[in-house]
Amino acid sequence: MDNFLKIDMDTYKPLREIVFTTMREAIINGDFKPGQRLMEVQLADQMGVSRTPVREAIRKLELEGLVVMVPRKGAYVAGLSSEDVKEVLEIRAVLEGLAASLAARNATEKDVEELKDIVEKFKSAANEQDVVKLINFDSDFHDVMYRTSKNKKLIQLISSLREQVQRFRVAYFTKIKSTQQLIEEHNQLVDAIAGKDSERARAVAETHIATTEKLITSIEEKK
């Protein structure tokens, strides 16, 4: 603890940050629909700020791929074709694989315990058929794994990718028949990490995402 006197001026957030996260939430939650036009004055009024922070927030959302800009016309919530989702998941698969293999290399016993704990919670949520809990524990599991990987850039990147497809999550989690398979995969992952078997961890993690991808693809095809 070499910084016990460092006060947290970090509590201060510029308006643009608040606007940014607010808008991002809205897009991810689907409050702003894909294709919807985002008008600056309107948004500014709604949030009670001026156009400036709104514009700056939009710039960031643009780079994050959640909105698309048409010059001289404005900003629109990015549409998400199933093609896009597939692209993102293809990427996530290898990044999750990397995260898992790094986690296997770096995990402490405490990390492993934490992972096991979450898997248990996930199981009971599955028994209760509680979809919201299911989503949250799944998130938690992956969060811990990312953290354990110790690669900060990787963590950032994956969370950005997760956001991009989050809009689909509820859809496919409710559709899923066998959460059983997810449990099984989580178990294998923990095993591999606990056993410091980075190659196996990687393989399992990649399959894990691929499972999701197949799921989405099959849902899409039914449409």
Added chain:
Amino acid sequence: MDNFLKIDMDTYKPLREIVFTTMREAIINGDFKPGQRLMEVQLADQMGVSRTPVREAIRKLELEGLVVMVPRKGAYVAGLSSEDVKEVLEIRAVLEGLAASLAARNATEKDVEELKDIVEKFKSAANEQDVVKLINFDSDFHDVMYRTSKNKKLIQLISSLREQVQRFRVAYFTKIKSTQQLIEEHNQLVDAIAGKDSERARAVAETHIATTEKLITSIEEKK
């Protein structure tokens, strides 16, 4: 050619885009040094625009990781520790691997020809000891490979990651003793892609980046 009448209104670029790319170039080329403070009025004056486009450009650079913001103090060019570079390269390795395996799956004969062509050019640049050409042809090679992967998000992502470590490139390309190894790896990559061997392509590509990573690590250690 289903769009032969589509005119290119796309030529128009808002100032913020110009400012954004200009500043990004400056950072990547090292004209703006890591840690350097970026002051809005000064930048705006230099480029002959107002603060607004500059601020918006900075927001994007921030999300791209080239700039870090300290609230109420300003923007600074992001420093890049060798730790950071390692993190990025770790990620790039698997993404290049993915790109290579997708390329192997999707490559047409034309793509393969193009790749072979670039490898030849790279070889002659190596003979001439022309570092700049070497860098450019290496870039070209990878660009074609990415394009061939057909995954647009992946292309975006990799190019963003490349930018982040570009500031080190000249350094390690001049240091490199055996461009021979790079040539060899490029050859193997083309072979694998031509032979539609996605697993081998992936393995070679990952090693390829790992080579770079080791190189950087060794340079760093000498300091």
Added chain:
DNA sequence: TTTTGTAATATTGTATACTTAATCCACATA
């Protein structure tokens, strides 16, 4: 000489004002 307090100065954060392009709609014309 060093430290502390205070004024001034500079810079970011936010809001507003201005400019110009795009869109809409009424109306005219074929």
Added chain:
DNA sequence: TATGTGGATTAAGTATACAATATTACAAAA
């Protein structure tokens, strides 16, 4: 009815103005 045309309206792009905070300079006191 269909198709232009011109002006009004709207919104984005850009610049500027104002407010809040941080930095600096410098003087006064220890």
